[in-house]
Amino acid sequence: xxxxxxxxxxxxxxxxxxxxxxxxxxxxxxxxxxxxxxxxxxxxxxxxxxxxxxxxxxxxxxxxxxxxxxxxxxxxxxxxxxxxxxxxxxxxxxxxxxxxxxxxxxxxxxxxxxxxxxxxxxxxxxxxxxxxxxxxxxxxxxxxxxxxxxxxxxxxxxxxxxxxxxxxxxxxxxxxxxxxxxxxxxxxxxxxxxxxxxxxxxxxxxxxxxxxxxxxxxxxxxxxxxxxxxxxxxxxxxxxxxxxxxxxxxxxxxxxxxxxxxxxxxxxxxxxxxxx
Amino acid sequence: xxxxxxxxxxxxxxxxxxxxxxxxxxxxxxxxxxxxxxxxxxxxxxxxxxxxxxxxxxxxxxxxxxxxxxxxxxxxxxxxxxxxxxxxxxxxxxxxxxxxxxxxxxxxxxxxxxxxxxxxxxxxxxxxxxxxxxxxxxxxxxxxxxxxxxxxxxxxxxxxxxxxxxxxxxxxxxxxxxxxxxxxxxxxxxxxxxxxxxxxxxxxxxxxxxxxxxxxxxxxxxxxxxxxxxxxxxxxxxxxxxxxxxxxxxxxxxxxxxxxxxxxxxxxxxxxxxxxxxxxxxxxxxxxxxxxxxxxxxxxxxxxxxxxxxxxxx
Numbered sequence: 001x002x003x004x005x006x007x008x009x010x011x012x013x014x015x016x017x018x019x020x021x022x023x024x025x026x027x028x029x030x031x032x033x034x035x036x037x038x039x040x041x042x043x044x045x046x047x048x049x050x051x052x053x054x055x056x057x058x059x060x061x062x063x064x065x066x067x068x069x070x071x072x073x074x075x076x077x078x079x080x081x082x083x084x085x086x087x088x089x090x091x092x093x094x095x096x097x098x099x100x101x102x103x104x105x106x107x108x109x110x111x112x113x114x115x116x117x118x119x120x121x122x123x124x125x126x127x128x129x130x131x132x133x134x135x136x137x138x139x140x141x142x143x144x145x146x147x148x149x150x151x152x153x154x155x156x157x158x159x160x161x162x163x164x165x166x167x168x169x170x171x172x173x174x175x176x177x178x179x180x181x182x183x184x185x186x187x188x189x190x191x192x193x194x195x196x197x198x199x200x201x202x203x204x205x206x207x208x209x210x211x212x213x214x215x216x217x218x219x220x221x222x223x224x225x226x227x228x229x230x231x232x233x234x235x236x237x238x239x240x241x242x243x244x245x246x247x248x249x250x251x252x253x254x255x256x257x258x259x260x261x262x263x264x265x266x267x268x269x270x271x272x273x274x275x276x
Numbered sequence: 277x278x279x280x281x282x283x284x285x286x287x288x289x290x291x292x293x294x295x296x297x298x299x300x301x302x303x304x305x306x307x308x309x310x311x312x313x314x315x316x317x318x319x320x321x322x323x324x325x326x327x328x329x330x331x332x333x334x335x336x337x338x339x340x341x342x343x344x345x346x347x348x349x350x351x352x353x354x355x356x357x358x359x360x361x362x363x364x365x366x367x368x369x370x371x372x373x374x375x376x377x378x379x380x381x382x383x384x385x386x387x388x389x390x391x392x393x394x395x396x397x398x399x400x401x402x403x404x405x406x407x408x409x410x411x412x413x414x415x416x417x418x419x420x421x422x423x424x425x426x427x428x429x430x431x432x433x434x435x436x437x438x439x440x441x442x443x444x445x446x447x448x449x450x451x452x453x454x455x456x457x458x459x460x461x462x463x464x465x466x467x468x469x470x471x472x473x474x475x476x477x478x479x480x481x482x483x484x485x486x487x488x489x490x491x492x493x494x495x496x497x498x499x500x501x502x503x504x505x506x507x508x509x510x511x512x513x514x515x516x517x518x519x520x521x522x523x524x525x526x527x528x529x530x531x532x533x534x535x536x537x538x539x540x541x542x543x544x545x546x547x548x549x550x551x552x553x554x555x556x557x558x559x560x561x562x563x564x565x566x567x568x569x570x571x572x573x574x575x576x577x578x579x580x581x582x583x584x585x586x587x588x589x590x
Contacts, residue, residue, distance in 0.1 A: 191363070
């Protein structure tokens with residue numbers, strides 16, 4: 001009580017003498033400068049991206065309405081083809097993910113700073129950066145040239161792009177492990193390989209499984225567009241139907257994609273909850 | 277075969293240049309001894325233990341003569357280089373850690389079987405396939421430490437004391453001739469701690485395993501180990517019978533930390549060590565100790581100046 005009186009009684013001269021600490025120059029200008037930088041970035045990108053044409057969405061609303069009305073009456077006449085293509089899409093994702101994990105695990109170990117020396121880690125990481133930096137569509141274009149049109153090109157494209165991602169995600173898990181069990185294994189006189197196999201991998205297994213499921217989800221989504229460049233899956237009929245203004249068929253395909261991806265996401269989320 | 281189990285000559289280590297954690301430490305431990313390593317936090321206990329076990333590389337000397345660690349007559353590391361024999365040597369030395377260092381997601385049995393990793397052929401070790409015989413041996417080791425019935429539980433599901441016993445079983449399976457324990461009881465409750473120390477003392481007495489154990493709690497050093505080595509600021513300041521340690525020396529050794537410690541009373545405890553009967557070990561008859569809690573202001577009067585610290589260093 002005494003304290004409350006002391007603070008609220010403004011007539012006390014003690015209050016006048018209290019200095020309010022001033023933030024430093026840098027502290028005061030930090031947030032305004034960040035906002036200014038973001039604003040500058042947006043303005044710089046406005047013209048080249050023809051953002052001023054955004055009004056067309058409203059003024060030329062009839063184009064969208066045409067597609068929108070088709071969506072209300074999707075044409076499922078060829079649904080068996082679409083579902084078949086969707087299944088193929090999922091199969092592309094299955095093998096793409098599997099290959100990425102099988103090849104990515106050794107690379108993940110090699111790019112973990114707590115397992116390997118820097119002269120191995122750094123080059124491996126740069127290689128993995130390169131594989132991540134290139135989009136799967138680009139890889140798909142390359143593999144279509146190499147192995148011809150069809151789902152195999154899609155599988156390889158997904159695999160190569162995902163090796164880099166898997167290596168990064170997995171090695172981050174490896175770098176976060178508890179080093180003590182590994183030391184316990186080392187103390188038994190085990191080799192480096194055995195330390196990794198019995199000390200590291202049991203610790204990261206739950207995270208690795210979770211990451212794998214997450215990548216599988218993402219790969220199903222990515223695989224739906226690989227068909228656009230002829231690498232198999234549902235992308236091909238989707239692209240053909242849009243190009244020939246078959247909006248009813250397009251809508252049917254999109255609905256199939258959305259439903260499939262949602263179901264896979266739900267199942268995968270449930271599985272991951274069990275794993276972690 | 278050499279009678280010397282562990283020999284250190286001029287071992288030094290600094291993590292930051294110019295701030296040595298170990299200053300030319302030399303010591304010798306014979307086969308069959310049970311030795312306590314005591315000292316305040318930061319005195320270099322863990323560093324010494326890790327240097328002995330070859331898990332930590334010691335510093336080289338400018339004239340290339342320093343830092344030899346020999347285990348059972350074989351060089352573990354010398355002059356800042358871990359020997360080629362280190363891996364093979366490690367399998368003869370069991371190491372017990374403060375945090376047990378089991379793989380938490382694997383079964384206790386599997387963890388204990390890992391003690392065989394230094395010996396089984398590569399492919400079998402890689403796949404983690406152990407023979408029926410090896411599993412039986414592992415179970416026998418678990419029986420020895422009294423947790424056979426926990427064999428199929430995950431490591432993480434055990435209490436701290438049980439995990440530490442599993443870790444000891446792992447080093448038994450290794451066929452260790454030497455057990456090096458780095459604060460094995462620091463994170464255990466008193467009754468688990470006594471249980472673990474009883475097991476170590478029994479292994480020393482019945483199996484002749486050489487034990488070097490670093491301990492933060494002095495009472496356990498006095499109660500279980502006939503010989504004590506004390507470290508302060510990286511130097512050996514005492515090496516001799518535990519009975520001869522005086523309260524004055526101990527409170528000086530631990531400095532400001534002595535308030536938190538169990539220190540022996542005015543009369544130094546007559547440490548039993550080996551001769552301590554096992555049936556006493558389960559908590560009924562503990563060494564006469566008193567907690568010197570927050571009453572540090574009484575220390576000077578309790579420990580008169582006349583009691584000088586035991587002869588310093590070597």
